[in-house]
Amino acid sequence: MTGFRRQLSRLKTSRAGGSSGPESPNGSGSALGAPEVGDRPRRQLSGEELDALLPAAQQPEAQVAYRGHFEGLWTDRVDADQVIERRWRAGQLHAADVERLKHWVEQGYVVIPGAVGADDCEQIKADLRQAFEHGDERLHVLKPGEHSGTPLQPGTPQARMRVNDIYVFYESARRALFAEPIVGFLRLIFSGQPTLLQSLTFDKGSQQGIHQDTAYVVIDPPGALAAAWIALEDVQPGSGELVYYDGSHRLDDFLFSGEYKCWHHERDGVEQHDDYANGLVPRAEAAGLQRKRLLVKRGDVLIWSGNLAHGGGEVTDESLSRRSLVGHYCPEWAVPRYFDQFPERSVLRPYPGGRFASTHYDVRTGS
Numbered sequence: 001m002t003g004f005r006r007q008l009s010r011l012k013t014s015r016a017g018g019s020s021g022p023e024s025p026n027g028s029g030s031a032l033g034a035p036e037v038g039d040r041p042r043r044q045l046s047g048e049e050l051d052a053l054l055p056a057a058q059q060p061e062a063q064v065a066y067r068g069h070f071e072g073l074w075t076d077r078v079d080a081d082q083v084i085e086r087r088w089r090a091g092q093l094h095a096a097d098v099e100r101l102k103h104w105v106e107q108g109y110v111v112i113p114g115a116v117g118a119d120d121c122e123q124i125k126a127d128l129r130q131a132f133e134h135g136d137e138r139l140h141v142l143k144p145g146e147h148s149g150t151p152l153q154p155g156t157p158q159a160r161m162r163v164n165d166i167y168v169f170y171e172s173a174r175r176a177l178f179a180e181p182i183v184g185f186l187r188l189i190f191s192g193q194p195t196l197l198q199s200l201t202f203d204k205g206s207q208q209g210i211h212q213d214t215a216y217v218v219i220d221p222p223g224a225l226a227a228a229w230i231a232l233e234d235v236q237p238g239s240g241e242l243v244y245y246d247g248s249h250r251l252d253d254f255l256f257s258g259e260y261k262c263w264h265h266e267r268d269g270v271e272q273h274d275d276y277a278n279g280l281v282p283r284a285e286a287a288g289l290q291r292k293r294l295l296v297k298r299g300d301v302l303i304w305s306g307n308l309a310h311g312g313g314e315v316t317d318e319s320l321s322r323r324s325l326v327g328h329y330c331p332e333w334a335v336p337r338y339f340d341q342f343p344e345r346s347v348l349r350p351y352p353g354g355r356f357a358s359t360h361y362d363v364r365t366g367s
């Protein structure tokens, strides 16, 4: 047993018997199920305990070999192509799934045209317009560069604002983020149900630097992470299109403090972060990877691996909007760090096609 697994089993044992009775659901939307509270940590862990839970690199005696230092999805295994082939021969996959999976394994993403209905895209935009106009203090809105939000007040200008986890409150967003083409593909790569962990809305191009989500969204195991970017309108050139490097999910792992997949401000410091962030594009270009721009239509979806290098392209026409909704998901068998950090935020709300949690709001009460 590794130190990490030992620590985990010790923590689980010390928590056994803790009360976990779910409160009565109070959400909107008939598709919502009662919240689930599993046998997960019930108290906030100290920084040391949390760090002890961070997954280390794979052990040499591991039965399954992954391409990088860390465990992830089966599609990150060195034998992923053979697994696809075997599952195809066994009749478990359709021809279209095989195509998509092969693309995913090689390139680190797939584009699914028309995955979300036009009505749902329009409803999300209408819900957001209404919220900005009349206010919705349940929602946390983020100004550019901010990481923690403030309640959305009436008359807030929408341009360049982002809103966290709107799926907790808006059925339109739940329908889109759990659209069958999205969760169907996630089920394939996750070998299980998806857990939606977080989402962000964008009104304009974010111009966010090129990054890999695994550096910031901490999951055990680190590679068990994917995101779905939903175009709420046709994407226009110059609007700050999403950009990404084909195949960059296979770049060598950057090891923060020589050991970790995720960046930790206190532990690793800003200098290491800058080394990582400034080095990513040169590393992708040195590897000859192609830089792509996502010019898709309303309802089309890009699903990318947590390791794919991506970001917001340059906005060259300020008059253009670039309305989108992006969700981050992990498999049901993986553990987001915020479940350990904020036990009260580890509640899962079932929804057809998966379940969701939120680090910003209480999914039991929608507050």
Ligand SMILES: O=C(O)CCC(=O)C(=O)O
Binding pocket: 200, 202, 205, 206, 207, 208, 213, 227, 241, 242, 310, 311, 312, 313, 324, 326
């Ligand atoms: O949509 C964008 O411009 C950036 C989105 C992104 O990088 C993310 O959500 O991880």
